[in-house]
Structures are given as C-alpha cells and as structure tokens.
Amino acid sequence: MIQAEVAKDKTLxxxxxxxxxxxxxxxxIAGHPPSADTGADYYAEAVYMEDGVFDRGANLSGAKGNKAxxxxxxxxxxxxxxxxGLAHFTGLPYIELxxxxxxxxxxxxxxxxxxxxxxxxxxNHGASRGYHIHRLVTSRWELKxxxxxxKIQRRTICPxxxxxxxxxxxxxxxxxxxxxx
Numbered sequence: 001m002i003q004a005e006v007a008k009d010k011t012l013x014x015x016x017x018x019x020x021x022x023x024x025x026x027x028x029i030a031g032h033p034p035s036a037d038t039g040a041d042y043y044a045e046a047v048y049m050e051d052g053v054f055d056r057g058a059n060l061s062g063a064k065g066n067k068a069x070x071x072x073x074x075x076x077x078x079x080x081x082x083x084x085g086l087a088h089f090t091g092l093p094y095i096e097l098x099x100x101x102x103x104x105x106x107x108x109x110x111x112x113x114x115x116x117x118x119x120x121x122x123x124n125h126g127a128s129r130g131y132h133i134h135r136l137v138t139s140r141w142e143l144k145x146x147x148x149x150x151k152i153q154r155r156t157i158c159p160x161x162x163x164x165x166x167x168x169x170x171x172x173x174x175x176x177x178x179x180x181x
Contacts, residue, residue, distance in 0.1 A: 018097055024150050025095050025143060029104055033088035039079060041070035048152045049144065055156040057165075085113040087131070093141070094173045102150065104141035105173035108157070110134045136160045138169040 010018070028047055035043035048054070048066035056062040063069045072078055093106035111131045119127040142154040158166040171178075 021097055021102070021145070021150070022095055025102055025104060026093065028143070028150055028152070029090065029093045029106060029141065032108075033090055036073065036078075036088045037082060037086055039073045039082055041073045044073055045070035049146075052152050053154040055154065057156075057158055081112075087111040090139075096173065096176065100145040102141075102143040102145075103172065104139075104143060105169060106139045106141070107160070108137050108139055110136075138166045140169045140172065 089109040091107040114129040121127045137157040
C-alpha cells in the first residue's frame with residue numbers, strides 16, 4: 001500500500017529512473033560474490049568510492065579506501081580461502097532509495113566445502129560431502145550516485161549471532177514502515 005501511494009505521486013520519468021537505479025544497485029550487490037570468490041580486486045576498486053569503508057566488525061580487519069578494500073581480495077589469506085573452495089552466497093537485497101543516496105540491506109552466507117565425511121549421492125547430480133556454512137552476516141551497504149554510476153560509500157557487516165548490531169541492520173531496512181504505523 002505504501003509503495004502504491006508513493007508511486008502515484010511520481011512522474012513516469014521519476015518512476016523509470018527509480019527502476020533503473022534499483023536494477024543497477026541489484027547488479028552492484030550481485031557482483032560481490034563472484035568478485036570475492038575470484039579475487040577480482042579490479043571490481044572492488046571500481047565499485048567502492050575512493051574513500052569507501054568496509055567495516056567487518058571488531059573481530060575481522062576491514063579497510064578504508066577502494067584500493068585498500070580491493071587489496072583484501074588479492075591478499076595471501078583470501079587467495080588461500082578461494083583455493084579452498086570459498087563461496088559467498090547472498091540473499092535478495094532490500095533497497096531504500098533517497099535521491100542520490102541508497103541504503104541496501106542483505107544477508108550473506110560464506111560457504112566452504114566439507115572435506116571429510118561420507119559423500120551423499122543425489123540422483124542425477126552426483127555425490128558430494130556437501131558444504132559447511134562458515135558464517136552468516138547481515139550487510140548494510142550505503143551507496144551514492146556518482147557520474148560513473150552507483151558506488152559503495154560504506155559497507156558494514158555483522159554476524160547473525162543473536163546480538164543487537166545485526167538486528168539493528170535489519171531493523172534499519174524497515175524503519176520507514178515503523179514511522180508510518
């Protein structure tokens with residue numbers, strides 16, 4: 001209902017721009033897993049603002065600046081994780097547009113192949129030991145429209161572990177609905 005009320009007050013051009021923005025943002029967020037799983041530092045450098053921030057929380061190192069963020073992907077540790085079968089799996093992001101700013105909320109799972117245990121046969125799909133969910137996090141992506149398209153100003157991740165910071169990220173996605181209630 002809220003979406004319909006907002007949509008009828010906008011021109012066709014404004015509505016089309018919003019659709020185009022969402023599609024570009026979906027592609028930006030969808031590009032993260034393949035870039036992380038292949039070490040595509042050039043992608044991270046291109047999609048983060050020059051002074052962008054990647055906040056991975058208190059227990060993992062983050063980075064400031066698109067070059068420093070990109071360097072994570074080619075680091076020895078990350079390359080070892082890729083060689084071990086690292087796979088980032090993201091959920092459909094929730095996008096909140098506000099002019100030239102956007103906030104995106106999403107989940108991210110980090111999967112790794114199980115190296116031990118009995119293989120399980122799935123008809124017509126072969127046998128596998130399966131995967132282990134190494135980590136599940138919530139992500140808050142703060143984006144800005146630039147002349148080169150949407151870019152990441154800040155990305156904050158928090159583990160889904162029952163703590164408030166992770167739930168705060170999720171609550172942020174629904175804040176506009178709470179204000180109307």
